[in-house]
Each structure stands twice: as structure tokens, then as C-alpha cells.
Amino acid sequence: MTDLPSTAQVVVIGGGIIGCSTAYHLAKLGVDVVLLERHKLTSGSTFHAAGLVGQLRSSANITELLGYSVDLYDRLEAETGQATGWKRNGGLRLACNDERWTEVRRQATTAQSFGLDMQLLSPSEAQELWPLMDVSDVIGAAFLPTDGQANPSDITLSLAKGARMAGALIVEETEVTGLSIEKGVITGVETAKGRIETPKVVVCCGQWTRDFSKRYGVNVPLVSMEHQYLVTELIAGVTSDLPTLRDPDRLTYWKEEVGGLVMGGYEPNPKPWAVAGIPEGFQFSLLDNDVDHFEQIMEKALGRVPALETTGIKSMVNGPESFTPDGNFILGEAPEQPGFFVGAGFNAFGIASGGGAGMALAEWVAKGAPPFDLWPVDIRRFGRPHRDTNWVRSRTSEAYAKHYTMAWPSEEHSSGRPARRSPLYAQIAQRGAVFGEKMGWERPNWFAEDGEEARDVYTYGRPNWFTAVAREHRSCREAAALFDQSSFAKFLLKGPDAEAALSWIAAGDVAGPPGRLTYTQMLNDRGGIEADVTCARLSEAEYYITTGTGFATRDFDWISRGIPEGMNAQLVDVTSAGAVLSLMGPKARAILEQVTDDDVSNDGFAFGAARTIFIAGAPVLALRLSYAGEPGWELHLPSEYAVAVFEALHEAGAAHRLRDAGYRAIETLRLEKGYRAWGGEIGPDTTPLQAGLGWACRKDTPFRGKDALEAARGTVPERRLATFTAPPDTVLLGRETIFRDGERVGYLASGGYGHTIGQAIGMGFVRHVGGATSDWILGGTYTLDVAGEKIPAEVTLRPLYDPDNLRLKS
Known part of the structure; x- marks a missing residue:
């Protein structure tokens, strides 16, 4: 029995791959860390994981994080002497219809943008790598040579051994009974064996994380789902270097295991588990197999690997795993409680994420910030609707079911809706609004008119809302548009x-x-x-x-x-408490003048001013600004006045061709004007100088980050934001690779269409060692890689649109 220390700088709770990886990396950073596991290491969900390790995600930084896992697993066994079962046997992804092939080709472009070598293959080339499969329905495939697979338990135990070698203390069979928190500050961890004084805890308890965290007011929106796979007997022709295989059109994945195959998948009708709570004593435990439920996956798998029909089944595994509403895992310091860190909700790719997630979480704990922007997995991406477990379960079930379906551009979820509604929801619904959802809010994406189907039809080509958004865009440019932005x-x-x-x-x-x-x-x-x-x-x-x-x-x-x-x-x-109506366009002032007695002239209400005016009896905080590149106001008002003000604006606006508009028009308008979006072009890894926003930062008085900013002011950034245009039939979505004079120099952070200039638009960073000067940026010849096709592009460092000068040149 290991005695507990009386103090530790950090206590990690949970001995799966995430907890062990976090302890390993904390110890490597010289942190005094103790890991507590109430049973044995890997006894939660790690021991029954399938163990596929893929890298490519839609975020460059999450891809980098998974790439770190691969690099770590490459060296871990040699470092610790503990077997990991890791091998870089590559990963193969199939496409069996034209739309999927477009998706795969765009994924290959994304991989190229992020520095990964994803190779596009013909069906026969794919079959050479995976001889057992029938490729009669395959159109093409993509192969990532650096993907691989690992033995989940072995790699976790290797991380644990490495953690101990670096000075971490790992204590099994020790249940954490609670935390001590005094005046909002964590002071210790209570266990069945005693107390450890500590200011920081890292909760890596898998599917148990939600309930444990809830005791301390911390919301971790994850739920348990059943996930099944089978392991076959030996199959002739299965070699140890057989790549992992993902067959999304058949909802299945495959990997080699001791001369046989592991096959699992993602059913369109997933089964939540432990709705009433996880049973006591659930450790190294599996669920009863549900053959009937798995049959739909089995039928699809037989068509891909005919040998499965005559091969014995060695075992079938049904284990619960934690999944999240958006399919991404959860990392970071809880906004509700300082010193309380979370690493959980890994959506059945915890082995792939384990090395990188542990590294990032350890840096976050030890240094107070993650090593790079981790917004897609940041615990702070959640909000009010995510506190309702029933809502989370509904949305998570949809996300699970979509794991292998087409990842359409601009796709919206349908579950758990509507939840949060603007006070104008009914009014704009009657006017043809087609809603999207963000943070539980129903928001108008676009407005359908008579004869138009009021729903999204997804595609990788021109979507069905393209004409409607063009209509709204032009109204804002030529007359006026009204946007309900109450969800701000x-x-x-x-x-x-x-x-x-x-x-x-x-x-x-x-x-x-x-x-x-x-x-x-x-x-x-x-x-x-x-x-x-x-x-x-x-x-x-x-x-x-x-x-x-x-x-x-x-x-x-x-x-x-x-x-x-x-x-x-x-x-x-x-x-x-408040609604927001954004009135934008050259006729905005004329409309506003008809509904208020307050002075809204340019002299009386200049750009950058904020003042309370009155409309239809309502006190309205009017903000003179624009995210559309046209004159306008954001009108912030108490929710109970929203309908009256909305009606007054439309009555006055009828003579000025005022039109309702949605968020997709906002996107096309801001791209033409070159306005930046956080989470798109800008974020924690981008400085204002790189993003062309240095003008917005003061130079005289101190502020957080000023020292770093001023130190960089005298140099030319190696990385700078630029805007690109491409022919009008090009569909830009973001992550397309930027080539300058044939050399890869960056990728688009966002993409769309400019309905005023009549061209596709993308914004992205270009990089040049020694400094991306304006002359260097503007002096090159550019192409964009769009799904493997090189498209000619023009570059500019200025807005594409200006009301006084429609098309600005570089």
C-alpha cells in the first residue's frame, strides 16, 4: 500500500489514458503531481477502447495535438521499456459516392494545409493496401501514412511508467471522496485514505466526470453511450502492417488485431447508457452485447469484407464511452471554479487524443495557459443549454449518429430545438426565417420567399440558400436590412x-x-x-x-x-434581458429618422457613438457601428419592447425597401469588407499586428499583452492576414491551401462569396520566413487548392468593398 503524501502541487483524479498522460507531462515539467485512481489504471473505459489513432481534424491545432500523440507514441516504448502496441501502419478512408469523394478530396486539401501527407488513391490502389476488401462500389480513397493503432491498456501503462520515472506518484485503489474549497479556492482533495493539500485538481474521470464535477458547480456536458465492436478469429491475408480502415458510407471502422480484425461502427440510432446514473462498482466492466442493434453495422460490413461471412467471431465488446454534444472532447480550467481542470468526453478517440491532450492539459495547469489555441475543445465553449443533461443527451445522440455521415458545410443540428428564442422569434418565423442554432439560441440564417423551400439543403456545391442570401446582401448594400441579433x-x-x-x-x-x-x-x-x-x-x-x-x-x-x-x-x-436589432444599409438613417425624434444625423450621431434614443416608446441604446460595411446602428433594447420596435422599423422601412436578413448574409458582407471574426481569422495565437488590427491598440498606456505587442512592432511579422478572390464558380469554405509562386505558404481561415463584387472570397494567413512584407505578399502569383484543383486567385491587403469606391485594388 502506497502512503499518500500530505501535499502536492497538482492532484490528477482518474487513471485512464488522459489522466496518465496528464500526470506524465506534468511530471516532465517538474511539477509535484499525484494521480489517484479509485480502482486500477485503465479500469474505466480505456481498457475496452478500439485503439485507432487518426490525426486529421477540421482544426489545425487539434490536428497538431493529435500529431503530437503520434510523435509521443513513436518514442514512448523506448523511453519506458513498457510495450505500447503502437505501430504507424497508416490509415485508409474510403469514398463510395460522388459527394463523399468531394468530401474526401477536401479533407486531403485540409491535410495538406495542416502539413499532413494525405494521399488520394484509386480503388485498385486502395485495395493493394487492404486486399481483403471488395472495392466494387468504391470511387476513391485517401491514405494517411502516419496514422496508426495502439493497445489502449499498454500505452496507458507505459505513460504511467514514464510518469513515475519522471517523479509522479500514482496511487491506485484510492477513492476521492471530495474536494475542500474555502472561499472559492481549492485547498485539498479528500480520499478514503486521507487528505492531500493542493490548490489544483485535474479531473480525468471519463464518464464519471460530469457527476463528480457537478458537486462543485462545474458543468461538464457529456453522457455515456453504448459502443460495440467485434474481434474476429484469424483471417488469411491479414498482416500486421494492415492499415486501419474507415468506411464512413458503411458506418464502419476496421483494424488488425493478432491476425484477425476488429470491426465497429456508429449506428444511426445510438443507445444512451446509464440514464439514471452509472451503477456502483462499475470497473473493468462491459455491457451485455446487443446483437440485434449491431446487426445493421454487421450487414454493411459484410459487403466490404466478404471473408467476414465465413470467419469466426472471437469476441464482441460492448462498452460505454463518454460523448459530447459537438463530438469534440473537453479540456481546460472550469470557468465556475479556479484550480479545477477537466480532461474528459473523448468521443471514442481518447487513444488518438491521449498524448496531445495530456500535454496540452499539463501545460494549461502548470503555466496558466494552453500551449496554443484550443477553442474547439475548450470547456468554455458551452453555456446555459448544456447544463440540462436531457438536452445534452438529445444533442449528443444526434452527434454520435452523425459520426460517419457527410460533414456538410454549414450543417445545423436538429435535436433539442427550439430552446432559446429571441422575443422576435414568432415574427421573423412568419416572415420566412430559416433558423440555425448557436449556444441554444434560434437565429435566422436566411429568409425564404414565396416559392422557396424554407429549409437548408446541404451540398458541397452552391447551396439552396445562395440566391436568398444574395438578395439580403444586396438589400443591405443598396437599401437597408434588419438583422435580429438578440443572441449577442x-x-x-x-x-x-x-x-x-x-x-x-x-x-x-x-x-x-x-x-x-x-x-x-x-x-x-x-x-x-x-x-x-x-x-x-x-x-x-x-x-x-x-x-x-x-x-x-x-x-x-x-x-x-x-x-x-x-x-x-x-x-x-x-x-x-435585452433584444438587439441591427439596422444596416444606406437607407438606415432615413428609416431611423422616421421612428425617433432624436437626432440621428451624421453630425448629431457620429460613427463610434453610443446613445439612448426612443423608438415606439422604448428606450433604445443605439450603437453607431457596422459589421456589414454600410452605415448602420445596433439597437439594444429591453426584450419587452422588441416587437413594437420591430414593427415600427418595418412600417417605416417599407418605402425604403427594408428587408429582413440573416446570419449568412452577415458573413458574406463582412468578408467583402475584410472584417475579422474571432475563431476564424483571429484568436489566441494571432496578434493584432499579424491580423492588421494594430490600429485598434493604444500605444501610450499599459494593458495586458502590450509588452509583447510593442516588442513585435518594430519587426515585420512572418505571418500576416490577407484576402483572396477566386472565380465566381469557386466554392471556398476555409482551409483551402494557399500557394504563392507554386510554394505552399498558408491556408484560408474562412471562405465564402461576395455578392457585390461577384467573386469567391477567402481570408487567410500567409507565412514568409524573414517577414511577410506587403511587397512580398502583393508581388506573388497565387493559386488556391480546392479539393485537389488549383484555382487562380488574386490577393489584397485592403477591403474588397468600400461604399465610396466599390472595388479597391491592392
Whole structure:
């Protein structure tokens, strides 16, 4: 029996692959770490994982994180002397219809953009790598030579051994009974064997994480789902170097195992498990096989590998695993509780993620920040709807069922809807709104007119909403458009030190008089952009801050944690109290003048001003700004007035051709104007100087990240944001590879279409060692790789659209 230490810098709870990897990396960083496992290592869900290790994801940084796993697994056995079962036998992905082949070719472009070698193969070339399969229905395939597979238990035990070698203490058969928290600060971990004083805990308890975290007010939205696979007897022709195989059109995956095959898949009708709670004593445990449920997968598999029909089944495994509402895992420090870190919800790719996730989580714990932008898996991407486990289970079931379905551009989920509705939901629904959803909010994506089908029809070509969005886009450019943006996250920062606090957190000048509006970034210590917000000063001691719908939790956490100690300033979330109507376009002022007696002339209400006006009896905080590149106002008002103001604007706007418009038009408008989007072009790894936003950062007074920013001001960034145009029939979605004079120099962060300029538009970073000067950027000849085809492109560092000069040249 191992005695517990009385103190530790960090305690990791959970001895699966994520917990052991985190402990391994913490120990490598010199952190005094203890890992506690209530039973034996791997006894949760790790021991029954299938063990496929793929790397490519839609995010460059998550792909890098999975690539780190591969690099770690390459050297781990030699380092520890503990077998891992790891082999780089490559990964093969099939396409059996034209749409899937388009998806696979675009994935190959994404892989190229992220520096991975994904090779496109003919059916016969794929069969040479995987001779057992029938390829009569295969159109093409993609092969990633650096993918592989591992033995989940062995690789976890190897990580544990490496952790011990680096100084970590791992204690099994030790149940954590609770945490000690005093005045909001973690002080210790209580166990059945005693207490460990510690300021930080890392909860890596797999499917048990949600319930444990909930005890301390921390929300971890994951649920358990049954996941089945089978292991065959020996099959002639199965060699140890057989690549892993993913056959998404048949919903199945395959890997070699001791001369036989492992085959599993993702059913369209998944089965949630432990809805009433995980049974006590569930360890090294499996569920009863559900042959009837698995039969649908088996039927599809037989068509791919005919030998399966005459091969014996050695075993069938049905084990519960934790899945999340968006199919991504969960990492990071909980916004509800400082010092409480989470690594959980790995959606059946915990082995692939384990090495990289443990590295990233360890850095986050030890250094206070992740090694790079991890927004797709950040725990702060969740919000209010994700606290309802029934809602989470419904959405997660849909995400599980879509694991191998087509990943359509702009695809929306349908489960758990509608949840959060704008006070104008009924009005805009009657006017033809086709809704999308973000953070539980129903938001109008576009508006259908008579004769148009009011639903999304997904494709990799021109979607059915293209004409409607063009109509809305042109209305905004030529007349006026009204956008319901009530889902904006909205905060009040109040207190006598509000100005001083916000001046430290924000890089822009927020110290102006009441009535001034500031667009600003909030930077980390490296100068990267952690938030991109608008701040309206309401009074000497109060600011109104708005940010994107999806960033509500994250930005609130960043701002509230950023208030310097000792300052008297409080942040309050007021999102649900107010509606937002954005009136944009050259006729916006004429419309507004008809519904208010307040002076909204250019002289009386200049750009960058914030003032309360009255419309239809409603007090409206009008913000003079635009994300569309046209004159306009965001109108923020109490929710109970929303319908009256909406009706008044439409009545006055009828003579000015006012049209309702949705979020997809906002995207096309902002691309033409070159406006940046957080999570797209900008984020924690991007500085304002790289993104062309240096003008928004003040130079005189201190703010967080200023030192890093100023140190970089005298040099030319090696990486800079540029805008690209391509022929109008090109469909740009983001992640297309940028080539300059035939050399790969970057990839698009976002893509779309400019309905005013009549061209495809993409924004992305280009890189040049020694400095990406304007002359270098503009002096090259560019092409974009779109699904394997090289498309000629033009580059500019200026907006494509300007009201006074329609098409600006470089």
C-alpha cells in the first residue's frame, strides 16, 4: 500500500489514458503531481477502447495535438521499456459516392494545409493496401501514412511508467471522496485514505466526470453511450502492417488485431447508457452485447469484407464511452471554479487524443495557459443549454449518429430545438426565417420567399440558400436590412474601478467619455487575441460589452478573471434581458429618422457613438457601428419592447425597401469588407499586428499583452492576414491551401462569396520566413487548392468593398 503524501502541487483524479498522460507531462515539467485512481489504471473505459489513432481534424491545432500523440507514441516504448502496441501502419478512408469523394478530396486539401501527407488513391490502389476488401462500389480513397493503432491498456501503462520515472506518484485503489474549497479556492482533495493539500485538481474521470464535477458547480456536458465492436478469429491475408480502415458510407471502422480484425461502427440510432446514473462498482466492466442493434453495422460490413461471412467471431465488446454534444472532447480550467481542470468526453478517440491532450492539459495547469489555441475543445465553449443533461443527451445522440455521415458545410443540428428564442422569434418565423442554432439560441440564417423551400439543403456545391442570401446582401448594400441579433452575449462592467479594470484588460482606448463606443481586442501575455468585443461607456462607472453568441462563457470568464486584484469592478451577464436589432444599409438613417425624434444625423450621431434614443416608446441604446460595411446602428433594447420596435422599423422601412436578413448574409458582407471574426481569422495565437488590427491598440498606456505587442512592432511579422478572390464558380469554405509562386505558404481561415463584387472570397494567413512584407505578399502569383484543383486567385491587403469606391485594388 502506497502512503499518500500530505501535499502536492497538482492532484490528477482518474487513471485512464488522459489522466496518465496528464500526470506524465506534468511530471516532465517538474511539477509535484499525484494521480489517484479509485480502482486500477485503465479500469474505466480505456481498457475496452478500439485503439485507432487518426490525426486529421477540421482544426489545425487539434490536428497538431493529435500529431503530437503520434510523435509521443513513436518514442514512448523506448523511453519506458513498457510495450505500447503502437505501430504507424497508416490509415485508409474510403469514398463510395460522388459527394463523399468531394468530401474526401477536401479533407486531403485540409491535410495538406495542416502539413499532413494525405494521399488520394484509386480503388485498385486502395485495395493493394487492404486486399481483403471488395472495392466494387468504391470511387476513391485517401491514405494517411502516419496514422496508426495502439493497445489502449499498454500505452496507458507505459505513460504511467514514464510518469513515475519522471517523479509522479500514482496511487491506485484510492477513492476521492471530495474536494475542500474555502472561499472559492481549492485547498485539498479528500480520499478514503486521507487528505492531500493542493490548490489544483485535474479531473480525468471519463464518464464519471460530469457527476463528480457537478458537486462543485462545474458543468461538464457529456453522457455515456453504448459502443460495440467485434474481434474476429484469424483471417488469411491479414498482416500486421494492415492499415486501419474507415468506411464512413458503411458506418464502419476496421483494424488488425493478432491476425484477425476488429470491426465497429456508429449506428444511426445510438443507445444512451446509464440514464439514471452509472451503477456502483462499475470497473473493468462491459455491457451485455446487443446483437440485434449491431446487426445493421454487421450487414454493411459484410459487403466490404466478404471473408467476414465465413470467419469466426472471437469476441464482441460492448462498452460505454463518454460523448459530447459537438463530438469534440473537453479540456481546460472550469470557468465556475479556479484550480479545477477537466480532461474528459473523448468521443471514442481518447487513444488518438491521449498524448496531445495530456500535454496540452499539463501545460494549461502548470503555466496558466494552453500551449496554443484550443477553442474547439475548450470547456468554455458551452453555456446555459448544456447544463440540462436531457438536452445534452438529445444533442449528443444526434452527434454520435452523425459520426460517419457527410460533414456538410454549414450543417445545423436538429435535436433539442427550439430552446432559446429571441422575443422576435414568432415574427421573423412568419416572415420566412430559416433558423440555425448557436449556444441554444434560434437565429435566422436566411429568409425564404414565396416559392422557396424554407429549409437548408446541404451540398458541397452552391447551396439552396445562395440566391436568398444574395438578395439580403444586396438589400443591405443598396437599401437597408434588419438583422435580429438578440443572441449577442451582453455584459455590464460596473463599479468605481470599471475604467481602470477595462483599460488593463482591453487593448483599445476605453477611457473616453460616456457615450463613446470602442471596438477592441483583449490580449494574452503573448499578445494573442483572447477576445474581440465592443465596449460602450454608459457612465463614469459602467460599461456595456457585447460579444459573439458562442463566446458568452469564454469571454465572461476572460474578463472577470482579468479584473486586477483589489479593483472594485463587477461583471454581470445581461444577455437575456435585452433584444438587439441591427439596422444596416444606406437607407438606415432615413428609416431611423422616421421612428425617433432624436437626432440621428451624421453630425448629431457620429460613427463610434453610443446613445439612448426612443423608438415606439422604448428606450433604445443605439450603437453607431457596422459589421456589414454600410452605415448602420445596433439597437439594444429591453426584450419587452422588441416587437413594437420591430414593427415600427418595418412600417417605416417599407418605402425604403427594408428587408429582413440573416446570419449568412452577415458573413458574406463582412468578408467583402475584410472584417475579422474571432475563431476564424483571429484568436489566441494571432496578434493584432499579424491580423492588421494594430490600429485598434493604444500605444501610450499599459494593458495586458502590450509588452509583447510593442516588442513585435518594430519587426515585420512572418505571418500576416490577407484576402483572396477566386472565380465566381469557386466554392471556398476555409482551409483551402494557399500557394504563392507554386510554394505552399498558408491556408484560408474562412471562405465564402461576395455578392457585390461577384467573386469567391477567402481570408487567410500567409507565412514568409524573414517577414511577410506587403511587397512580398502583393508581388506573388497565387493559386488556391480546392479539393485537389488549383484555382487562380488574386490577393489584397485592403477591403474588397468600400461604399465610396466599390472595388479597391491592392
